[in-house]
Amino acid sequence: MNDVVLAAALGVLGGILLTVLLVLARRLARRAPDLGSDADQAALSALHHASLAAPHLRAGLATPEVVKATRHLRVLLGSAAVAIVAADGTVSSDGAADGLEASALRIAERVRVSGRRQVFPSRDRESGIEGVGAPIIVDDRVVGVVVAFASPVRAALVRAADEVADWCAAQVELGGLDASRTQLAEAELRSLRAQISPHFIYNALTAIASFITTDPLRARELVLEFADFTRYSFRRQGEFTTVAEELESIRSYLELERARFGERLQVTLQIAPETLTTVIPFLSVQPLVENAVRHGLEPGADGGEIRIVSRDEGTHTEITVEDDGVGMNPDALRERLNATDDGMHVGMRNVDARLRQLYGPDGALVVETNMGAGTLVRMRVPKSQPLHDPDND
Known part of the structure; x- marks a missing residue:
């Protein structure tokens, strides 16, 4: 019962958050024809890309859908490339960076071992591409790593990678609750079918036999x-x-x-x-x-x-x-x-x-x-x- 209450509560919370995002976006859109200040436009863009990325993370980090999320996260972070590395080593990425998959796997492994955000300097002096990895933590367990690449990695990107990783963790948790809620509904339906059968089937067959x-x-x-x-x-x-x-x-x-x-x-x-x-x-x-x-x-x-x-x-x-x-x-x-x-x-x-x-x-x-x-x-x-x-x- 506690799981049901928690699932329902978080489902309601998720609905409230989505409503708030939509209200903010509409308010920004209703302002001056140029959508207000640069800050307003940036906020609207961030809300837009976050809302587009969210559904693709709900089924877990090792599904083909995740690559669609990385496209929006790269724009959100303003980085040259973004990768999400799942716990099983699946890499979903967007953007151009030399040896991106190998670099993402190397960075993700270091982050998983430490359990903390880490910045990695470039190994290639010509490209100057650096990476920052932030852990996606659900139930005190690293279920994946967000890796952002840029030249160079600045302090703002490091902080943003942390925030995006936390946001990804929330989407994975909500997806898990949706799955649990679905499984619970299916179990209750099976239970209901079991309750129908004993009493009704006996009476129905008895009535048929009488005719x-x-x-x-x-x-x-x-x-x-x-x-x-x-x-x-x-x-x-x-x-x-x-x-x-x-x-x-x-x-x-x-x-x-x-x-x-x-x-x-x-x-x-x-x-x-x-x-x-x-x-x-x-x-x-x-x-x-x-x-x-x-x-x-x-x-x-x-x-x-x-x-x-x-x-x-x-x-x-x-x-x-x-x-x-x-x-x-x-x-x-x-x-x-x-x-x-x-x-x-x-x-x-x-x-x-x-x-x-x-x-x-x-x-x-x-x-x-x-x-x-x-x-x-x-x-x-x-x-x-x-x-x-x-x-x-």
């Missing part, structure tokens, strides 16, 4: 619904889907539950057509519907109604799942949702955690319930999510 001799055609239809539901629920690709795809899976799920409940299960759908293409986390609505059946309607002798609504709320799509079942004490529900070892409401807890990770505190589920008053669960997701395309996920 095999009395109504073979109905049994065949239910087998096909079961196949569609499981194919969707256990698909391997993607953490995101659309409202339309999730609703189709929910339709199959409810058909199987109707085989058990009969007329005791009523379903009402109210879906705004413009919300069908909204991108949502995979298996985010279905667990809410299953929770309504299991904990809302199943405990009551008379069953009840489930109402699923999807509304267009301008920049967001709001989805609600409501049942008129037994309801629950709000304090007891709160305790169960916060409990890590409680087998009840695990689907709702899992969905809530994933929504918070993706959309922040404002993305959390809203639950309205009370004893004998049924339960309503509300989720809101942004309609614009360019980074969460289910086709490219």
